[in-house]
Amino acid sequence: MEIAGSAPASGLVDTAAITPEELGLAARNHGMPLEALRYPITPVGLHYLLIHYDIPAMDPASFRLEVGGRVERPLRLSLDDLRARPQVTLPVTMECAGNGRARFSPRWISQPWLTEAVGTGEWTGTPLAPLLREAGMLDGAADVVFTGADRGVEGGVTQDYQRALTPAEAMGDDVLLAHALNGAPLPPQHGFPLRLVVPGWYGMTNVKWLARIDVVDEPFAGFQHTSGYRRFAADGTPGEPVTRMDPRSLMVPPGIPDFMTRERFVGPGPCRLEGRAWSGWAPVVRVEVSVDGGHAWAEAELDPPIGPRAWRGWSFLWEPSATGRHELCSRATDAAGNVQPVTADWNLKGYANTSVERIAVSVGDGPAPAHP
Ligand SMILES: Nc1nc2c(c(=O)[nH]1)N[C@H]1C(S)=C(S)[C@@H](COP(=O)(O)O)O[C@H]1N2
Ligand SMILES: [Mo]
Numbered sequence: 448m449e450i451a452g453s454a455p456a457s458g459l460v461d462t463a464a465i466t467p468e469e470l471g472l473a474a475r476n477h478g479m480p481l482e483a484l485r486y487p488i489t490p491v492g493l494h495y496l497l498i499h500y501d502i503p504a505m506d507p508a509s510f511r512l513e514v515g516g517r518v519e520r521p522l523r524l525s526l527d528d529l530r531a532r533p534q535v536t537l538p539v540t541m542e543c544a545g546n547g548r549a550r551f552s553p554r555w556i557s558q559p560w561l562t563e564a565v566g567t568g569e570w571t572g573t574p575l576a577p578l579l580r581e582a583g584m585l586d587g588a589a590d591v592v593f594t595g596a597d598r599g600v601e602g603g604v605t606q607d608y609q610r611a612l613t614p615a616e617a618m619g620d621d622v623l624l625a626h627a628l629n630g631a632p633l634p635p636q637h638g639f640p641l642r643l644v645v646p647g648w649y650g651m652t653n654v655k656w657l658a659r660i661d662v663v664d665e666p667f668a669g670f671q672h673t674s675g676y677r678r679f680a681a682d683g684t685p686g687e688p689v690t691r692m693d694p695r696s697l698m699v700p701p702g703i704p705d706f707m708t709r710e711r712f713v714g715p716g717p718c719r720l721e722g723r724a725w726s727g728w729a730p731v732v733r734v735e736v737s738v739d740g741g742h743a744w745a746e747a748e749l750d751p752p753i754g755p756r757a758w759r760g761w762s763f764l765w766e767p768s769a770t771g772r773h774e775l776c777s778r779a780t781d782a783a784g785n786v787q788p789v790t791a792d793w794n795l796k797g798y799a800n801t802s803v804e805r806i807a808v809s810v811g812d813g814p815a816p817a818h819p
Contacts, residue, residue, distance in 0.1 A: 456556065457556055457602075458555075458556060459553045459554065459556070459795070460553055460554060460556055461552065461553035461554075465549075465559050466556055468556065469556060469557070469558070469559045472558045473558065473559055475496075475498060476495075476496050476497045476498060476558055477495065477496050478495045478560060478561070478563025478564050478565075479493050479494060479495045479563050479564075479565055479566045480493060480563065481562070481563055481697060481698075481699065481700050482699055483566075484698070484699045484722055484723050485699055487538075487567065487753045487757070487760065488538060488567055488568070488569050488629060488753075489566035489567050489568060490629070491568075491628055491629050491631070491634060491637070493566065494541075494566030494567075494568055494628075495542075495543065495563060495564045495565055495566050496636055496637075497543050497545075497564065498597075498636065498655075499597070499599060499601060499608055500598060500599025500601075500608065501597060501599070502597070502635050502636055502656075503595075503596040503597045503598075503656050505596060505635075505639055505640055505656060507526055507639075507640045510525065510640050510641070511523050511524060511525055512524045512529065512624070512657065512658065512659070512660070513658065513659045513660070514578065514579075514582045514659075514660045514661075515659070515660075515661055515662075516592070516660075516661035516662040516663055517584065517585040517587065517588050517662040517663060517664050518582040518583055518584055518585060518662050519582065519583030519585060520581065520582055520583055521582065522578070522581065522582050524578075526626065526640055526641070529572075529573055529624060529626060529641065530573075530626060532577075532578070533573060533574065533577070534571055534572065534573060535571070535572065535573070535574055535621075535623060536570070536571040536627075537569070537570055537621060537623065537644075537646065537754065537756055538567055538568070538569050538570075538756065538757040539567065539568060539569075539570055539644055539646045539756045539757060540565065540566070540567045540692075540723075540725045540756065540757050540758040541565065541566060541567070541568065541644075541653060542564060542565040542649060542650060542692050542695070542725070543558070543560060543564035543565075543649065543650040543651075544649035544650060544651055544676055544689045544798045544799060545557060545558055545560050545564065545796075545797055545798060546560045546562060546563075546564035546565060546695075546799075546800070547560060547561070547562055547791070547797070547799070547801060547802060548560050548796075548797030548798070549797075550562070550802060551793055551794075551797050551800050554797055555795060555796045555797040557796065557797065562695075562697060562804050564650070565695075565697070565725075565758075567723075567753075567757050567758055568628045568629060568637075569628070569629050569630065570623055570625040570627070570628060570644045571623075571625060571626065571627035571628075571630070572623035572624045572625030572626055572627070572641075572644065573623065573624050574620065574621075574622065574623060574624075575617060575618075575622045575623065575624055575643075576617075576618045576619070576620060576622065578624070579591070579614075579617060579618060579660075579662075582662075584614055584662050585662070585664075587664045588614050588662045588663070588664060589613075589614075589663060589664050589666050589667075590611040590612070590613060590614070590662075590663050590665075590666055590667040591611060591612050591613070591614055591617040591660060591661070591662055591663075592609055592610075592611045592659075592660070592662075592663055592667050592669070593609065593610055593611065593612070593643050593654040593657060593659075593660055594607050594608070594609045594654070594657075594658055594660075594661070595607060595608035595609070595638075595654050595656045595657060595658060596656040596657075596658040597655070597656055601670060601674075601675075602670065602674050602675075604670050604674070606669070606670050608654065608655075608656075608671070609654070609667075609669045609670075609671060610652050610654050610669075610671050610672070611663075611667035611669070611672065612645065612652070614662070616645075619645070621646045621755075621756060622644070622645050622646075623643075624641055624642075624643060624644075624657065625641070625642050625643075626640060626641055637655065638654075638655030638656050639656070641656070641657045642654060642655040642656070642657055643655075643657050646727075646756035647691050647692065647727035647728070647756060648690060648691055648692070648727060649676075649689055649690070649691070649727070649798075649799075651671060651675070651676055651689075652690075672688065673685065675796065676688060676689045676798065677689060677796075677798075678792075678794040678798060678799075679794055679795035679796050680794070680795065681795055683795065686794065689798045689799055690727075691726075691727030691728050692725060692726060692727030692728075692799075693726065693727070693728075693785065693787070693791075693799050693801045694724065694725070694726035694728070694731065694778075694779040694780065694781045694786070694787045694801065695724065695725060695779060695787055695801045696722055696723070696724035696731075696734050696761070696777040696778055696779040696787060696803075696804075697723060697724075697777070697804055698720055698721070698722035698775060698777050698806060699720075699721050699722055700806055701713050701718055701720055701765075701775070701806075701808060702714075702718070702808065708807075710807045710808070710809065711806060711807065711808040711809070712808070712809050712811075713767075713808055713809075713810055714810075714811075714812065715767070715770060715810060715811060715812070716766075716767075717764055717765065717766045718764075718765045718766075718767065719762055719763070719764055719765070720747075720762065720763045720764075720765050720775065720777075721760065721761065721762040721763075722734070722747075722760075722761055722762075722777055723758040723759065723760050723761070724759055724761060724777070724779035725757070725758035725759065725779070726779060726781035726783075726785060728781055728783045728785050729781040729782035729783035729785070730752065730755065730759070730781060730782050731749070731758075731779050731780070731781050732749075732780060732781060732782045733746070733749075733779070733780040734746075734747040734749060734761040734777055734778070734779050734780075735747060735777065735778050735780075736763040736765070736775070736776070737775070737776040737777070737778075737803075738765055738767070738773055738774075738775055739773070739774065740773075740774035740776065740805065741774075741776045741789050741803060741805070744778070745763070747761040747762060747763040748761060748762050748763065749761050750762070761777070763777075767810045770809075770810045770811040771809065771810060771811065772807060772808070772809050772810075773807075773808050773809075773810060774805050774806070774807055774808075775805070775806040775808055776789075776803045776804065776805055776806070777803065777804070778803050787801050787803060788801065788802060788803075789802065789803050790802045
């Protein structure tokens with residue numbers, strides 16, 4: 448990729464070159480280096496990051512979570528109040544809905560993810576459902592709106608970052624108000640001091656720097672529901688909302704990389720491939736591997752699950768039939784029968800591109816040294 452000098456600041460582009468604005472976003476919002484798929488729980492600094500606006504300044508001492516709107520008893524809770532409530536720790540795989548966007552052609556100008564916008568955190572917090580029961584949602588509640596403390600301009604609209612769930616979704620028994628990640632207080636970039644965690648849903652649902660929860664009696668029509676996170680058609684017609692994570696499998700890139708192209712080099716002989724697969728719809732029950740670019744598929748072995756809401760490890764013994772170049776792929780199937788597609792359906796803003804990953808690997812003794 449090169450950096451384009453004169454591409455539009457928004458809209459579609461039909462080029463591999465990224466714009467300066469996309470470079471700015473990509474430098475702020477890093478992915479998880481794929482070799483970190485080795486860790487069942489992603490070390491905090493390796494978890495991917497996506498921040499639409501700026502990381503807001505938060506004061507933990509004066510912080511209060513407000514729960515209001517159409518409730519019988521509005522609540523105002525300090526961090527101590529939240530930490531004094533029952534606590535749950537849950538490993539949760541989180542993935543940005545835009546993961547894979549840069550592999551669509553043409554592609555929407557936005558955060559140009561390849562496939563690395565994922566991570567698994569061990570989130571600790573208090574379950575949301577009992578708190579909503581205490582507040583008492585009034586009859587006619589249509590949505591529960593979660594508002595972050597961050598503010599910005601997007602698509603010409605000045606806004607707080609907001610996402611909503613239906614009352615039934617918000618009452619899900621694994622939805623958490625999390626104050627810790629991997630056993631330590633949330634770092635600023637992951638939502639300090641409090642974030643929503645909705646296991647199984649794409650990243651945008653997990654509102655960081657959570658400041659307010661409001662029960663509303665009309666379906667929520669904020670920017671992140673109407674202008675973002677839908678499968679828009681090419682003509683801009685809004686399609687279905689993007690909700691839960693579609694199945695995806697990724698591989699720890701084997702061998703050693705080329706610095707620029709990331710092409711891999713492995714020595715001759717058997718090579719154990721490994722990776723992780725997840726789905727927000729149902730547990731992963733099958734992973735298949737292809738060593739010929741997606742023509743023939745063979746079963747991978749699944750590791751024991753590390754939790755009901757986390758990715759599943761897998762491995763596969765590859766015995767390369769020949770030296771030279773190979774293309775490795777993997778794909779996931781979940782218990783609801785969702786199969787990861789070889790090529791996912793295109794949509795305008797580049798969501799849920801779960802097309803199988805293709806890793807170019809050269810088997811042999813490596814390229815000739817440049818300076819023998
Ligand atoms: N308040 C707020 N919450 C937010 C965002 C944001 O910009 N502001 N980004 C969302 C998106 S798009 C994603 S993918 C996840 C990323 O979470 P992480 O940075 O902790 O990995 O946070 C979500 N929650
Ligand atoms: Mo995202």
